[in-house]
Amino acid sequence: MIILDEPTNHLDIETLSWLEGYLKTYPGAILTVSHDQYFLDHVVTEIYELDHHHATHYKTNYSGYLKQKADRQAQAWKAYNKQQEEIAKLQDFVDKNIVRASTTKQAQARRKQLEKMDVLEKPAGDNKTVHFNFTPTRPSGNEVLKVEQATVGYEPDKPMAGPIDFQVNKFDRIAIIGPNGVGKSTLLKSVLGKIPFLKGDAKFGANVDVGYYDQEIQQLNPKNTVIDEIWDDHPMMPEKDVRSVLAAFLFLADDIQKPVSALSGGQKARLELTKLALKHDNFLVLDEPTNHLDINSKEVLEQALKDFSGTVLFVSHDRYFINELATNVVAIAPTGSTTYLGNWDYYQEKLTETQAEAAAAAAAQPTAKTETAGATSYQQSKEDARAERKLQREVDDLEQQLQDLSQQEAKIQKAMTAPDVLSDYVKMQTLQTELETVQKQTAKVEDAWEEKGIQLEDMHADNN
Ligand SMILES: Nc1ncnc2c1ncn2[C@@H]1O[C@H](COP(=O)(O)OP(=O)(O)OP(=O)(O)O)[C@@H](O)[C@H]1O
Ligand SMILES: [Mg+2]
Structure with missing residues (x-):
């Protein structure tokens, strides 16, 4: 038996794949703690979810756990609401009839029934879902962005990657992947015109409003409080609206007066994403948006981006996030880009096929x-x-x-x-x-x- 505490932290994708392959065929038991949803999906067969009071056992992988948990929660709410209705009805009868001579007996019986009732606890999780969402002010045209024969880098004689070609159409969710330092962030900055391409160019379509999320989260003012950070952009927004928009991305009431400099990486990321949502752009360009986020926050973001009626171009190393969101994967290498018309699993499949073909040719x-x-x-x-x-x-x-x-x-x-x-x-x-x-x-x-x-x-x- 082996016990692993967050085994996937800091591993690059290749090593991760190796580890997963190794663990899947490991001839013994494995007990692991992990926040890596893709890893949980592909390696584990049972999950214990711990909260402050108890552990809940699920005999399934991560995707199964999400479904079962949602089902359980829905059932718990249904039972709870039904019982609450019944309680209200009984109570109503008691209130109306307890002092009436003719019906007081029935009222007393019902009051006993109420007293004996095992009242269900209010289920955990919110019934009315707090909803974080991105909503565009106006729709873009069908063609959103076209990158053609682009080479990125900081010095003309030292190109980092190219030629890069891809097209972004309305409603696409395009994931850009590639090893650390290959030039993915540089590519996004060049697309946004912050630094020039060494060769080639990028053209935006009609009516495209671009919102950008920076990997380094450098767009926040560290001296502001959280609420001021929002008010700087939206001075007329009522405080209760600011609070509710922040609450939608899991900010607690106490966090709102904190200075930005005192926030954790995850909180800064959530603040930046909240600010982005308030801009109501129709094309989101996101550089590693899940980097500092915990599983809960990742799920909030993932859902918001799935529901978004605009277009998303994002860089990510997060396999689960890519798998859930991406319609296409653009893999960047120093020799250029390759586009795969599917999500992460599709990309993996194609990669394995290509490698097998290469191996066969070599053989x-x-x-x-x-x-x-x-x-x-x-x-x-x-x-x-x-x-x-x-x-x-x-x-x-x-x-x-x-x-x-x-x-x-x-x-x-x-x-x-x-x-x-x-x-x-x-x-x-x-x-x-x-x-x-x-x-x-x-x-x-x-x-x-x-x-x-x-x-x-x-x-x-x-x-x-
Ligand atoms: N302003 C700059 N001037 C010169 N070189 C830079 C500058 N910014 C970044 N670089 C270098 O360019 C290379 C590519 O950086 P980039 O941030 O685009 O990589 P990346 O693919 O986004 O990597 P990661 O996955 O780690 O985010 C790195 O070697 C980096 O050190
Ligand atoms: Mg980067």
């Missing part, structure tokens, strides 16, 4: 080589086998000689024990000399046999 080349190598090695092994067989015959031959020699030796030794030899010194001497010759010969053959035997063993190992 096709060496296959030819392996085949010729195969042909030569076939020749080679034929020769090797012949050599091995030759050596084997030599070894067999030596073994036979050894057997003959040992028989001769036994024969001589037997002869030396014969009574006539034992009494005949000359005969004995002759046999002794013969025996020594055979033994010397045996030693010689044994050496050769040992040597060839080792050679044969080696050759056999090499050939197999």
Whole structure:
């Protein structure tokens, strides 16, 4: 069993994919804490949601959890509302009839019923959804933006990425992806005319009102309070409206008087997005808008952008967000852009296909080589086998000689024990000399046999 605390934090997309693949086939149990919705969707099979009072168990992945949670909440509200109605009816009857002689008995019975009732707690989560939304003042034309043959960078002799080509049509949600530092933020700034393209250009269509969310959140004044930050742009807006628009993006009443400098990264991001929503543009250009946001805030933003009746071009590394929102993915590399007509999962599929094709093409080349190598090695092994067989015959031959020699030796030794030899010194001497010759010969053959035997063993190992 392995326990992982936020294992996906800080990992780039490639490493993440590897980790997910590894964990999916891990032959043991995994217990993990994570805010990464894509990771939760693709790796986990059960979820425990913790709040301050208890844990709720869901036997599903993240998408399933969202559905089940919404269902549970809807059911809880239905039951709660139904019971509240019943309580109101009973109470009404009690109030009207308790003092009437003819009906007081029934009223008392109902009052008992009310007293005994297990009153359901008001469900968590808001019934009337606080709604954060982006609403355009006017619609744009059908063609929103066209980027053609664009190269981005800060120095003409050091282009970062290009040629980049893509088109943005009304209602598109286009995700720009690519490794850190490839020039995605630079591309957006060039599109907005903040820095020049090195080559190519970007053209906006008719009636396009552009709203921009900066990755660095540099558009806020750190000295302002949260509420002043809104009032700077909208001095006539009544305080209660400012409060409700901030509440829609999860600002608590207490946060509103805080100076911007004291806000967390997530709060700053939410303030900036709230300001953007108040501009009512019809084309939103967002540079990593989910960067500092927690899951709740990401979901608020995701829903608002899904419901938006305008067009969105966004840079993101957040796979779940891209998957939920993107209609197209534009992948930026130093050599230029590739457009994929789908969301993150589609992009992944295409990428895997392309890689498989490349691998197959690469494999096709060496296959030819392996085949010729195969042909030569076939020749080679034929020769090797012949050599091995030759050596084997030599070894067999030596073994036979050894057997003959040992028989001769036994024969001589037997002869030396014969009574006539034992009494005949000359005969004995002759046999002794013969025996020594055979033994010397045996030693010689044994050496050769040992040597060839080792050679044969080696050759056999090499050939197999
Ligand atoms: N004003 C500048 N002058 C010169 N170089 C810059 C400037 N701003 C950024 N760069 C460099 O340009 C490169 C691309 O930066 P950019 O911010 O466009 O990358 P990015 O793709 O958005 O990366 P990330 O995914 O990290 O946001 C980086 O190497 C960065 O250091
Ligand atoms: Mg960037």
